[in-house]
Amino acid sequence: MKKDRIRILICVLVLSLLAAAFSACGKNSAESGAAKNKETEAAATLPSVWKVSHIRIITDPDEVESIPSGRRESTTAAELTSEEETGSGSEDPETSSGEEAPSGSAEETQESAAETLPEQTTEAVPETLPPETTAEPTSEPTPETTTEPEPYFAEITEDNLDEYCAYLIRKNNLNSPWAVYDYVRHAFTYKLKDRLGSERAMACRMFNDGCGPCYDYDCAAAVLLRAIGCRCYLVHGYNANGSEHDWLIAELGANEWRHLDPYRGGWSESFGLFGLTDEQLLACEELYGLTYNWDRSVFTSESPTGTGPGYTGG
Numbered sequence: 001m002k003k004d005r006i007r008i009l010i011c012v013l014v015l016s017l018l019a020a021a022f023s024a025c026g027k028n029s030a031e032s033g034a035a036k037n038k039e040t041e042a043a044a045t046l047p048s049v050w051k052v053s054h055i056r057i058i059t060d061p062d063e064v065e066s067i068p069s070g071r072r073e074s075t076t077a078a079e080l081t082s083e084e085e086t087g088s089g090s091e092d093p094e095t096s097s098g099e100e101a102p103s104g105s106a107e108e109t110q111e112s113a114a115e116t117l118p119e120q121t122t123e124a125v126p127e128t129l130p131p132e133t134t135a136e137p138t139s140e141p142t143p144e145t146t147t148e149p150e151p152y153f154a155e156i157t158e159d160n161l162d163e164y165c166a167y168l169i170r171k172n173n174l175n176s177p178w179a180v181y182d183y184v185r186h187a188f189t190y191k192l193k194d195r196l197g198s199e200r201a202m203a204c205r206m207f208n209d210g211c212g213p214c215y216d217y218d219c220a221a222a223v224l225l226r227a228i229g230c231r232c233y234l235v236h237g238y239n240a241n242g243s244e245h246d247w248l249i250a251e252l253g254a255n256e257w258r259h260l261d262p263y264r265g266g267w268s269e270s271f272g273l274f275g276l277t278d279e280q281l282l283a284c285e286e287l288y289g290l291t292y293n294w295d296r297s298v299f300t301s302e303s304p305t306g307t308g309p310g311y312t313g314g
Helices: 002-045 061-066 069-086 106-116 161-172 177-187 199-209 214-227 278-282 284-288
Strands: 232-238 244-253 256-260 274-276
Touching (some): 161 214
Antiparallel strands (some): 232 244
């Protein structure tokens, strides 16, 4: 009987202890839930920018010890609740698995909160602007052009006549019999003068004075034609009234000898007095009123090889 009573007392004591323990746990749980709800409601009333700023991490051990144990748990729960609300927008790779952080000491809470907050790094971004480079203009050296000075002829003589003819040909592009004919008929003016010398002497007089009779025209044209390799001869003839007149006959092609009159050719552009046969030259009397009389037995365009008073070879 005694043993049964002792067993009953032990059971009653255990049951009473269990009931007291369950009662204490329920009370603590209710207090913790109420504190959590209060903190959650307070955090909800705050602006979004304040939800993180109100958290204060306690690092001083003396201050941690001064907080009651119930306050420590409620503070930790409030801090974790605030962190969950503010961190829902951006997940951290270490806390995104959905596991709840355990409620431990203040130091562990501090480390956990520090891990959940993203680290803000403000590193200075170096300027990577390319250095300014000014390209120097590259200029190719221009080749030096040497221009020969024009020769100076104080007076044209038979000694420098060939040099002067070469200068005129180069300066005026007198590279054909037509170019020579056209140059002579426009470059000089007529002036009656006596014959005082040879062809070369009269050509020098024409170049020096710039004027002369028809004979000087022909002498100037003759030295220029021979300078470009064209054979030519002076023909002495007469007008209708018996006055003297001179002109040229030149080899304009292979054995093609033709008449040309640079003096009369300058009278009018309509006078085609270049490259004429004997028949064409005689027809100028009817066409232009110009008479050409010469000794054809001595000199003709068919065979300009005669000799006599009417032939001037060269």
